[in-house]
Amino acid sequence: MNKSKVNKAIQVALVEDDPNLRANLTTMLNGSSGFQCQAAYPDGLAALRGIPANRPDVVLMDINLPGMLGTDCVRELKELTPNLPVLMLTVYEDSEQIFKSLMSGATGYLLKRTSKEKLLEAIREVNAGGAPMSRQIARRVVQYFQKVNELPTDTRNASVVVNLTDREQEVLAALAKGYAYKEIADLLQISFETVRTHLRTIYEKLHVHSRTEAVLKYLGR
């Protein structure tokens, strides 16, 4: 009845199979002003049914879901709602899985043990159009695109293979070294917003590749 008063809160959808964690995260979100756990789904299928209709602002998704994996769920979800930011949740930093989900369209990841403040900050950031990227991921991205560059030319021509621009590579390199977004902006003499745009584009390029069968095949994923 009083739903109108929380209209401005960021509507978060949660996909998490562990009922305790799900309940905890829901409580935590609802207990934080400016956040509302709009819905909590126990698995990928439920999420795919519910999320496109309910239009949350941000999705938090467990990587290791039963049945449909979180990474697969992200891919499907991105087909249905391309602009919806998805943050992956993981217990351990399994870089392989994390990167896979980023390829699938996620815009970042969070450790489940992450403190509440950091989690909320990350949600706020993606909701505001940001694309948080850790330096390990930045390195992975560079590494990945190097591999893409090594693709046989026919494969590259046959599919929509996008390379990173020089600027994007510079952003990634600075990020990998440990510069903050603000410092990267100063360093490269671009605006803070442009840094974020570059990162979003990088994520988008990753995502495009994940949809390209040939690239995936070549990269053995």
Next chain:
Amino acid sequence: MRFHLRFIGRVAVLLLALIPGVAATTKEQLRQAQPPIIRSWGTEAGLPQNTVTAIVQSHDGYMWLGTRDGLARFDGVRFNTFGLESGLPSVDISSLCEDQQGVLWIGTYGAGLCCLRQGRIKTLADPSRLPGSDTITCLQADSAGQLWVGTAAGLRFCRDGKMLDDPLFTNLLHSPIHSLLRSRDGKTMWIASVIHGLMAATEGRLEPCPGPADHEKIVGRSLFEDHLGRLWVSIGNGMVLCRENGQWRIFNEDDGLPFAYITSITEGADGSIWAGSLDDGLYRFDGKRFQVLRRADKLSADDIRSLYSDHEGNLWVGTRTGGLNRLSERNLVVVAGAQGLTNDFTRSVAETADGTLWVGTVGGSVYRGGLAGFQPFRPDPVSALIYYYANVDPVLATPDGALWWGGNGALMHWQDNHLAGCFTNEAWIQNVLVTALQNDRRGGIWIGTSGGQLVHLQNHHFTEYPKQLARATITSLAVQTDGAVWIGSVAGGVKRIREGSDAVLSITNGLASFSIRTLHLDEPGTLWIGTAGGGLSCWRNGKVTSFGASQGLTVSTVSQIVEDDHGFLWLGGNSGIFKVSKRDLLDCAEGKLSFVHSRSFGINDGMLADECSGGFCPAGLKTKSGLICISTVRGLVFINPNEQRGEPAPPKVLLEEMLVNGQPQTLASAGAARQPARLVIAPGSHDIELHYTAIEFSAPEKIGFRYQLAGIDSGWTEALARRTVYYQRIPPGEFTFHVQACNAGGVWSDQDTALEITARPFFWETSWFHATSILAISGGSAGILWWLLRRRYRQRLARLQTLNVIERERLRISKDMHDHVGGVLTQVSQLSDMGLNETEDRALVKNRFERIGNRARAAVQSLDEIVWATNPKNDNLASFAEYVSRFSDEFFEYTSIRCWQEVPATFPALPLRADVRHNVFLAVREAFNNALKHSKGTEVWLRIKLDEGRVTLEVEDNGCGFDPARPAAGGNGLENMRARLAEDGGQTVMSSVPGKGTRVRLIFPVGA
């Protein structure tokens, strides 16, 4: 004196009864005046489909409706539907029956039998697989708990959830069954079989029941036994048999039946028999003839398929094309357009000594008539005066037999069948309407106008009173026995004057509205005041009391007040007619009662509109025959105050649905015991949505609800007609949700429906701390982890060559588990013990929680490290580099030190031995620790380089450095580091310049 008046009254009634067109007061006569009230529901109201093949009321009060497109449950307001998704084998429902256990049996066309038990639908397989056996025609439960199932194939039984044949009835196994009927005494089951005719199964004996001559073999379509024990059987077009005391009687078209077979027979609450025909309407047998009700009488369709008489005395009629109808007893009679009141916006009504009623209308002038009907009254020469006469608000009959009516700038006087006067020239009457007329005891007439003018007519002389008495339209006048006159107007409250005195008593204090609609002066001299918007007030002993919704009187505008002989006031308002006890009102005024009960009448009772007209005087009357007559915007309403049943008891509330965060919940315990239902909610923030209902079919929309969640709400919340409640963010704890219903009269049920809600807390939500549970959880996860590690460890065993290495690895893992995870969990348990003992200081408790959180996070991180270290997938350089880089991020995250990394994006996946990478990792951690704890620097660089099979890992800070000749306090750790790495063929180079920082370089081989 009183006796004398009564005697005269009785004589008058007797006399009136002899005069045609005058009200007759018996119920039967009122019934004949108008058919029962019919209300219909179809698909637009939520019925799944408009063919209602079966109707049954379950023990909890719901009406269950079988349609050709699913099953519906109806509470008078909402239809809940059941289809294939609910588990029905087919949506084509043929029959319904509730057994003694409260199980609803559902027969379908073509998909057999199923039952609804505790909210679940279960289909029963019929092993016989006879053609037609899955088309159920009728169901009856017997007293032995057995279900008799009539099918298109033959008679079957259902016992203990299994479909069976009964050897006694093998004859009937292959004879289609049309109908089954359990006799009232429960001893006999009547079976209408197609092949064998009507049979009676009594205590294990099966006997044919032959019909009367020419109808020996009865192929019955429908069966019914009435309260007199008469058996009714419909046998074909226009034919119904009735067996009474062993004798058959045949009813046919001569008795009013149609040439269409009767599909269903039942008995009304008054004992009359109702029969529904295939396509020619509904028939009521009044003991002599069958009287028809059709669409013309507001029935939704003429093709009747099912009839059911509910616990409240309503008759439910299911049709083929028109959905569902409810017929209820008429408590009142409406005389409107159909009875000759062609202008049915009736205003004032008056009754002359002969019992004739006179009704004023605006536009249609005056009508004359009675219960039987009305005609316009336009005799000569009145008809010539139509300008004055067309709009008549007040009509007054005086004891001398005269009739006065006020018109458009005119006052007319009708006496002895001629127009005795028509006053149009007086100054006060110019350009106004006469709105109020009242006679006094001295033969005078008081007149009020729309201009606010009060005039007294006595002996052909008009006396005008000062206009200040009422600045706007005078709506009501009342004359005391002593001659004082009360004046009510649309503004300024109530005033009282006396002839020959200038004193004016003005009442405004205590009135909820100064716009007066009507006044009623009762015999003891209490003035009852009906207001616009402010409800009812009374003036008594110089004091005004107002009655509004908080006193239980929901009528806000009272336009008419009529008093009956039983001490009740009948209030005509915008939302219907309300009956309320004067005694209760007076007790309430004196503070003896806080709440008055009223009984309302409105559209549900057959009124054409709820709104009663008002704004003139006289308004409403008690007829000489004792009926209450109220003028409404759609005709005159007559209510017999002597015939009114008490209000129906307030219904009990049923909880229908419970949703937690939008997910439907099942009740933890909803046994037959009278314990409240329980809802247990898992920890977390929860929004609860509860749907409840109360079943009462005569005026379902008028049922009011109130609820409270004991433990959260401080009192009752009045929900009015709302049947849903939301609670947001239920905190942990035990609560009880109470909900009650009140009937249309505002009487609350003393039965309270409760739901116990247990919102389980998270462990950190309890004020006392569940130390045991946290330990159990920690222990459990550690156990699982240990198992996982052990499994991995075993895999590793096979791959590790040297026993020494295995031994070391094992020792290391167990030591790590012990030191890191075990240590942290110990701290967690200690902190929780401390939190447990700390009951007072919230800040301290909060601090403990924070520390528990931090320690638990650290434990997870340690586990992360162990998992990483033991996972053979990570036995390569690339993985190692990534891990170290990530670790450094996390390590320095909340510190004052900035960590830079110079780590190539790619490393070849060179193999790196587990013990090597672990040792290097420990060394890195040690270096980080030194940088953090001792260097006092602000920046740290992590560099990893691969050069010809050797990796150089550098940790450099910009801190204070140390003198290599005099190792600092952390030196011991560095020594360990050096020793460990040397075992793996690596080396540690440390260089530092005091004031210039420290550099630790770890060099180790890969790919070996």
